[in-house]
Amino acid sequence: MKDIFLCSICNVSSGACLEDCAYCTQSAKYNAKIERYRLKPLEQILQEARRAADNGALGFCLVTSGRELDDKRVEFISQAAKEILKEGLHLHLIGCSGIATKEALKELKEAGIASYNHNLETSKNFFPQICSTHSFKERYETCENALEVGLGLCSGGIFGMGETWQDRLDLLSALQTLNPHSVPINFFIPNPALPLTKEVLSKEEALECVKLAREYLPNSRLMIAGGRERVFGNDQEELFRCGINAVVLGDYLTTKGNTPKEEVERIKGYGYSIATSCE
């Protein structure tokens, strides 16, 4: 029986990003109706980490909005990681703070961060249509930097932003060259504030994307993330049959997810068990 890995997200800072990613409600350019705050108090982060571990999550991803992993973020995420590890929580800690140099990533690793999440998002050719403030190359290099300093790599993308099937194949080929241990699969969620005006993908098209991802990345943990509820509602069994073996548990960065209890019951109802080890 396949074990399903659960990962919780902690949105450490939200909104006010000066980048212009056309799919992202955290960009200050679009004025989307989201909660905005700078750095969450450490005690709140710790509470979320305890809750994630209680709910059965093995992964805990500390996410900050913004372009890059600057000194301030390095310091804060390192401090948060140390505090979480001090509690002896059985969590694999993941950093996610945008474009990052090897030096900054090394510091996170020394503080106890085990992996870095940085999504390629889409193909190299399509990328300029969804972002003008940074490049695909910068994203790819950050992923390489994470691998070079010995961090685990979590990198995936978003489907349904108007990209062609060839773009999808190109994204998956690029991910193949990085061989991430985890690959988040997101589906674009429309929002009236965003410049991107695509409809949500049909279930059939979304499943084809998952099948392709599994074919291209047979050894990666394929994690279903944002947009899952919008595309599939409560009818998610097929996702697991098509190769999904990891799930984002609870809320996403700016959108609500199902409750962890509902999620775990659903997965068990499909006949899968919850992973109890990161291996």
Ligand code: SF4
């Ligand atoms: S850099 Fe990150 S937080 Fe900023 S707009 Fe792009 S995806 Fe959103």
